[in-house]
Amino acid sequence: MHPDSPYPANGRTVGILNLAQTLWPATAGAHGASSFNLPPLSFLLLADRLGELYEMTFPTRPEWLDEEVVDWRGEEDVLLTVERFLGRVNTLFPVYEDMWDADLEIAEWRLYEIPIMPEGYDLWCDSWDDLKEPAAYLLHLGHSRGDEEHPSRPDGFTARYPDHQLPRALEPYRLVESLRDLAMPYPELKALPDLILMLGQDTGNVWLDTGPCELAEGGGYPEWSRAMVTALAEEWQKAQAVLEGVMSLLDWKNQNPAEIAEKLVAVRDVLLEAYERMPSHEPTSAAHPAPPA
Numbered sequence: 001m002h003p004d005s006p007y008p009a010n011g012r013t014v015g016i017l018n019l020a021q022t023l024w025p026a027t028a029g030a031h032g033a034s035s036f037n038l039p040p041l042s043f044l045l046l047a048d049r050l051g052e053l054y055e056m057t058f059p060t061r062p063e064w065l066d067e068e069v070v071d072w073r074g075e076e077d078v079l080l081t082v083e084r085f086l087g088r089v090n091t092l093f094p095v096y097e098d099m100w101d102a103d104l105e106i107a108e109w110r111l112y113e114i115p116i117m118p119e120g121y122d123l124w125c126d127s128w129d130d131l132k133e134p135a136a137y138l139l140h141l142g143h144s145r146g147d148e149e150h151p152s153r154p155d156g157f158t159a160r161y162p163d164h165q166l167p168r169a170l171e172p173y174r175l176v177e178s179l180r181d182l183a184m185p186y187p188e189l190k191a192l193p194d195l196i197l198m199l200g201q202d203t204g205n206v207w208l209d210t211g212p213c214e215l216a217e218g219g220g221y222p223e224w225s226r227a228m229v230t231a232l233a234e235e236w237q238k239a240q241a242v243l244e245g246v247m248s249l250l251d252w253k254n255q256n257p258a259e260i261a262e263k264l265v266a267v268r269d270v271l272l273e274a275y276e277r278m279p280s281h282e283p284t285s286a287a288h289p290a291p292p293a
Contacts, residue, residue: 042104043078046078046082046104046107046108046111047078049108049111049112050068050081050082050085050111051065051068053085053111053224054068054085056224056225056226056229057088057089057092057224057226057229058088064088068081068084068085075103075104078104078107079099079102079103079104079107080099082099082107082110082111083097083098083099086099086110086115089114089229092229092232092233092236093116093207093232093233093235093236094116094117094118094119094207094236095114095115095116095117096110096115096117111224112223112224113221113222113223113224114221114222114223114224114228114229114232115221116206116207116215116221116222116232117212118206118207118208118209118210118211118212118215119207119208119239119243120198120201120207120208120209120210120211121135121198121199121201121211122211122212122213122214123139123199123201123211123214124213124214124217125211125213125214125217128140129160132250132251132254133250133254133260133263133264133267134192134195134249134263134264134267135195135199135250137161137164137264137267138172138195138196138199138267139199140156140157140160140161141157141161141166141170141172141271142171142172142173142199142200144156144157144160145157145158145168146158161264163261164264164265164267164268165268166268166271166272166275167272167275170271170272170275172196172271173196173197173200173202174278175193175196175271175274175275175278176193176196176197177193178274178275178277178278179192179193179196179270179271179274180193181277182270182273182274182277184270185266185269185270186252186266188248188249188252189249189266189267189270190245191242191245191246191248191249192249192267192270194242194245194246195246195249195250198242198246203242205235205238205239205242206232206235207235207236207239207243208239208242208243253266
């Protein structure tokens, strides 16, 4: 952080800006009188902001703020204090807390925009073929099939999954509710609708609809406020149950090619059953936009 930071300084914050403890003695003057060195302005501005965030985010833990009354003698002290704060936030919801390779500008950014770590898919960054099944299967099913109106267009789905074909008009995202009504043959498949929504970035939950790479490139980090912290914590509580189910599905039958093939057969069969239960099997012209595979 620099003295000409665009962020305004806040009022004196109790605890972390207790100047009686923050100032440190300098070399005694010519007449033996002690003088004091004031920490750099950049340190004091960060301390002020950090104190404000402690009071806002952890109003019932004033002792945490008192513990952070430090000397502020060097950048490392400041970064470690910011890291401790973010580590405590990490008990509410996932954030980037490690400051080992950061500087004061990064520390400042993390105290003005919440460095959340979303758990969704980076569809623009990840290689689909590196994803655990049935994530890759569902993405290719939704976006890599050939077009009957353009027979020369490559059909990546058929080439990759020749033994697990489905009707061309079957679109996974349209089957979510029908899948939820099915009696699944395996408990792990109950998470299939949630996985489909995550891949379509359509769960309505901030933690599940964005990947960390896409968020970093887009720069859409939320700003700190008490209401935002509360909302993120509540959404994270909802997201955890969904993630647990999805991870169980991804890890299920994933030890070798034979197991993966069995999983894909099971997924194909329930998708087909859900599709056949739909009132109409007519293909739809609406489709989610597809990122490049």
